[in-house]
Amino acid sequence: MPIEQVTVPDIGGAEGAEVIELLVAVGDQVAVEQSLIVLESDKASMEIPSTLAGTVVELLVAEGDQLSEGAAIAKIEVAGDMASEEAAGDEARAPGDEADGGEPPERADKVAKEQTGVASETVAGGGNASAPASQPDEQTKQPAAEQLSPEPAERGEPGAGLASVYAGPAVRKLARELGVSLVQVEGSGPQGRILKEDLQRFVKKAVSAPSGGMAGAAALPAVPEMDFGKFGEVEVTERSKLDRLTAANMQRSWLNVPHVTQFDDADITDLQAFRSTLKQEAEGRGTKLSPLPFVLKACAVALRDNPKINSSLARGGEELVYKRYIHIGMAVDTPAGLLVPVIRDVDRKTIWELAVEILELADKARERKLSPAEMQGGSFTVSSLGNIGGRGFTPIVNTPEVAILGVSNAAIQPVWNGVDFTPRTLLPLSLSYDHRVVNGGDGGRFLSQVVSLLSDIRRLSL
Ligand code: CAO
Numbered sequence: 001m002p003i004e005q006v007t008v009p010d011i012g013g014a015e016g017a018e019v020i021e022l023l024v025a026v027g028d029q030v031a032v033e034q035s036l037i038v039l040e041s042d043k044a045s046m047e048i049p050s051t052l053a054g055t056v057v058e059l060l061v062a063e064g065d066q067l068s069e070g071a072a073i074a075k076i077e078v079a080g081d082m083a084s085e086e087a088a089g090d091e092a093r094a095p096g097d098e099a100d101g102g103e104p105p106e107r108a109d110k111v112a113k114e115q116t117g118v119a120s121e122t123v124a125g126g127g128n129a130s131a132p133a134s135q136p137d138e139q140t141k142q143p144a145a146e147q148l149s150p151e152p153a154e155r156g157e158p159g160a161g162l163a164s165v166y167a168g169p170a171v172r173k174l175a176r177e178l179g180v181s182l183v184q185v186e187g188s189g190p191q192g193r194i195l196k197e198d199l200q201r202f203v204k205k206a207v208s209a210p211s212g213g214m215a216g217a218a219a220l221p222a223v224p225e226m227d228f229g230k231f232g233e234v235e236v237t238e239r240s241k242l243d244r245l246t247a248a249n250m251q252r253s254w255l256n257v258p259h260v261t262q263f264d265d266a267d268i269t270d271l272q273a274f275r276s277t278l279k280q281e282a283e284g285r286g287t288k289l290s291p292l293p294f295v296l297k298a299c300a301v302a303l304r305d306n307p308k309i310n311s312s313l314a315r316g317g318e319e320l321v322y323k324r325y326i327h328i329g330m331a332v333d334t335p336a337g338l339l340v341p342v343i344r345d346v347d348r349k350t351i352w353e354l355a356v357e358i359l360e361l362a363d364k365a366r367e368r369k370l371s372p373a374e375m376q377g378g379s380f381t382v383s384s385l386g387n388i389g390g391r392g393f394t395p396i397v398n399t400p401e402v403a404i405l406g407v408s409n410a411a412i413q414p415v416w417n418g419v420d421f422t423p424r425t426l427l428p429l430s431l432s433y434d435h436r437v438v439n440g441g442d443g444g445r446f447l448s449q450v451v452s453l454l455s456d457i458r459r460l461s462l
Contacts, residue, residue, distance in 0.1 A: 001077045003057060006036060006050050008071045014041035016066035020173070023047070024074070028056045036073055037061060038169050047169045054078040167194035175199055178222065220255070242337035253399040258435040261394040261406075262443050265426040266454035268294075268410055272425050274457065285352060291427065292330075292384050293354035295407055297460055298453035300326045300347040303380055306446040308438060310379045312400040320437065329378035329398060330358065332365040333388070339365040340398065342378040386410060392428045402437045405450070406430040427454065 011017060021038035024030055035047035036056075058075040061067065167175070167182055171194055175182050178199070185202045187194035207221045228234045239247075268291060275289055282289040303310040303326050312321045326347045329340040341361040346354065364370045381398045384407040395406040408428040414421035431447045453459050 001054070001079060003075050003077050004052055005060075005075055006052055006073045008039070008048060008067050008069050008073060009051075010069055011039065011041070011046060011048075013069075014039075015068045017041040017046075017068070019061050019063050019065045019067060022059065022061070022063060024056050024059070026056050026059055029079075030054065030056060030076065038173075039067060040173075048073060050074075050076065052076045052078050166192055171196055171199055174225075178203060240337055242339070246338050249398075250396055253396050257397050257399050259394070259397060259432050260435045260438075260440065260443065261430050261432040262440070262447055263392055263428065263430050264447050264451050265413075265428050266451040267415070267424050268427045268454055269425045271454060271457050272410070282355070285356075287352070287355045287359055289351070289355050290358075291386065291410065292358055292382070292407070293351045294454060294457060294460070295382060295384070295405070295427075295450075296328055296330070296343065296346050296354050296358075297349075297351060298450045298457075299328060299380060299382060299405060301453055301460060302446050302449040304347055305449060306442060308442050309403045309433070309446045311402055311437060312379075313402070313434075313437060317436065323379045325377075325379065327377050327379050329375075329381035329401075330361065331381065331383035332362050334366045334368075336368060339370060339375065340378065340381060341365055341370050341374050342376065344377070380404070382407060386427070392430050394430060395432045397432055397434050399434065403431060403433040403443070403446070406432070 017039040018041075019037050020040045023035050023037055030036065030050045030053065032051065032053045033049045036050050037048050039046050039048055054076040056074050057077050060072045060074055067073075166187060172182065174196065175185070180199060180202060182194055182199075185194050185198050186192075188198050189195045203222055271291065271294055275291065275294075278289050307322050308320075310323050310326060312323070313319070314321050325345060327342050327344045328346045329342045332339050332341065341364065343349075343354065343357050343361065349357070361370070361374065364374070378398065378401060380401055381395075381404040383395045383404060385393065386407050386409050389409050391411075392408050393406050395404045397404050406429065408430070410425050410427040412423050413426045415424040415426070429447065429450065431443055431450075433443045
């Protein structure tokens with residue numbers, strides 16, 4: 001049987017449209033007009049249909065490829081009888097389905113699988129944002145395939161399942177982004193086609209619904225997408241996996257944890273003077289001595305004395321786990337994004353040992369050489385923006401930890417000593433904590449102790 005190529009047709013002059021989805025695989029049988037891939041240009045996404053009926057013997061494109069008119073998409077072994085099968089299939093389908101863009105059965109099954117995958121991701125991840133990640137609800141326990149895949153017998157019956165979903169590529173894409181299964185959305189377009197407005201209405205209704213099946217997600221109104229290009233030139237870039245992961249972690253913590261932040265300044269005038277006397281020794285040891293090792297050490301002592309700050313909630317908030325170890329995560333700003341390596345047993349290490357480890361872990365983080373184990377097991381976090389600047393900030397708790405210390409830029413300030421103002425170096429500190437575990441008194445005592453230890457570092461040795 002002859003093998004022929006399907007190429008990209010006229011796509012309205014769009015150059016370098018990106019392949020965002022492959023809708024067929026090698027070995028699939030395709031019909032004329034069946035969509036093979038989805039292309040996305042600056043302005044729109046579009047499904048590219050096959051001009052041939054037969055079996056896909058080679059796919060010539062991959063997701064992420066940039067295509068223009070005439071580019072080869074796939075090689076198809078053309079089957080003489082495919083056209084007649086296609087005609088027979090048309091008869092079996094509801095009138096109007098083919099002409100109005102309804103999905104052929106193979107494509108429809110594929111959409112069902114894809115949509116199911118998306119839904120499962122959403123339910124497990126962001127779909128129930130206000131529920132703690134460690135407490136799956138009934139929805140998360142149920143395999144998504146059971147919730148959403150139509151029974152085979154139902155496929156193709158209008159309204160029965162995903163096979164009957166009738167929507168354009170832009171709406172499908174938006175639905176995937178929003179984590180909405182289109183089978184739940186009622187279409188108001190011609191022949192029940194789902195329009196963008198239908199999807200928006202569905203989401204609005206879901207977010208305003210009283211608590212029930214979608215309790216977590218319903219509490220979170222969606223931020224509408226915006227076409228910023230309408231107002232001037234823009235550049236759109238793909239976010240790195242690390243950035244997206246950090247964003248998800250931040251949002252989970254922000255939504256689950258009632259945050260309180262307390263502020264104080266530590267007078268580190270004496271610490272800075274002591275540090276400057278150690279500069280040469282540090283060089284001799286091949287390291288650097290910033291204020292950070294002292295901050296970590298002060299936190300370790302205060303964590304030992306205030307064990308609640310070194311705890312985590314368990315069993316949905318019914319238990320509190322006090323950790324006997326003091327492992328402190330250290331936020332590192334890297335070109336790839338934020339990483340938090342963990343320094344273990346900070347209470348048992350000397351300032352020099354901590355200085356060496358800070359440098360080693362920060363270098364490893366910047367070179368993306370940290371192992372997963374080096375980023376796990378933290379019981380508290382320090383986020384130091386002191387080297388970057390700023391007078392204060394409210395860090396987000398790195399849940400399931402219950403507290404995080406923000407360190408800002410030390411500066412010389414006039415301080416009243418009872419007789420006159422004297423210049424002192426003040427280090428601004430901000431302690432954010434999970435108010436489900438840590439009360440103002442706990443937080444205040446912890447922060448005051450850190451301040452007092454840093455203001456008189458002789459106390460660190462006690
Ligand atoms: N106030 C004033 N100066 C400070 C300071 C502070 N609080 N903290 C550090 N410095 C100084 C250091 O002393 C050093 O100067 P000298 O060489 O003259 O002593 C200089 O700033 C650079 O310090 P550093 O960055 O090399 O070392 P560090 O130990 O202070 O910090 C690290 C290490 C890895 C924490 C830091 O480089 C970093 O990545 N910080 C960003 C963390 C972050 O992104 N947090 C936000 C997370 S939430 O988005």
